[in-house]
Amino acid sequence: xxxxxxxxxxxxxxxxxxxxxxxxxxxxxxxxxxxxxxxxxxxxxxxxxxxxxxxxxxxxxxxxxxxxxxxxxxxxxxxxxxxxxxxxxxxxxxxxxxxxxxxxxxxxxxxxxxxxxxxxxxxxxxxxxxxxxxxxxxxxxxxxxxxxxxxxxxxxxxxxxxxxxxxxxxxxxxxxxxxxxxxxxxxxxxxxxxxxxxxxxxxxxxxxxxxxxxxx
Numbered sequence: 560x561x562x563x564x565x566x567x568x569x570x571x572x573x574x575x576x577x578x579x580x581x582x583x584x585x586x587x588x589x590x591x592x593x594x595x596x597x598x599x600x601x602x603x604x605x606x607x608x609x610x611x612x613x614x615x616x617x618x619x620x621x622x623x624x625x626x627x628x629x630x631x632x633x634x635x636x637x638x639x640x641x642x643x644x645x646x647x648x649x650x651x652x653x654x655x656x657x658x659x660x661x662x663x664x665x666x667x668x669x670x671x672x673x674x675x676x677x678x679x680x681x682x683x684x685x686x687x688x689x690x691x692x693x694x695x696x697x698x699x700x701x702x703x704x705x706x707x708x709x710x711x712x713x714x715x716x717x718x719x720x721x722x723x724x725x726x727x728x729x730x731x732x733x734x735x736x737x738x739x740x741x742x743x744x745x746x747x748x749x750x751x752x753x754x755x756x757x758x759x760x761x762x763x764x765x766x767x768x769x770x771x772x773x774x775x
Contacts, residue, residue, distance in 0.1 A: 566612025577601040625774035626668040628765040632657040671704030676726035698724040710750040
């Protein structure tokens with residue numbers, strides 16, 4: 560396991576602040592119970608931050624005729640929708656909710672060409688709220704792929720504070736290549752052709768880069 564590059568600065572900053580806080584408390588000779596309580600909380604908090612930015616070693620699934628989960632999390636939406644912003648057609652929406660405990664690396668579900676990559680400002684509804692797909696801060700990545708045109712959307716949640724997206728219009732990308740990172744709770748939506756066979760079910764836990772979401 561390694562730490563994602565998006566976490567390096569935050570981890571160093573948090574470590575520095577916590578060290579200074581505990582050194583200060585030690586210097587002013589606070590009550591030992593208070594000191595060790597703060598120390599214990601500091602250790603737990605630091606380990607939680609490190610865990611959030613973890614990059615576990617995985618055997619990634621490669622299948623040119625399948626869409627692989629772009630993120631870790633739980634399937635919270637599988638439904639027929641009309642996507643009017645990019646696809647302008649009936650399609651299937653599949654949404655993955657990512658809790659703060661999940662790995663937060665996002666990956667391209669399939670190889671293809673990035674046609675559009677846009678950032679949209681928005682509000683901070685909880686990521687499991689259906690309206691978050693169109694109301695929250697988000698990025699939209701439209702791709703032309705072997706399985707047709709698909710839309711991948713990174714959505715900020717109530718506690719997410721930054722969406723990182725590496726997608727650039729016109730670029731050729733590979734399946735499971737890093738798409739971006741969402742910091743501290745979020746959701747990823749896929750809008751895909753209706754003729755693809757769905758391979759997941761509601762409330763199923765999926766793993767980014769490994770679980771097959773749909774296939775031709």
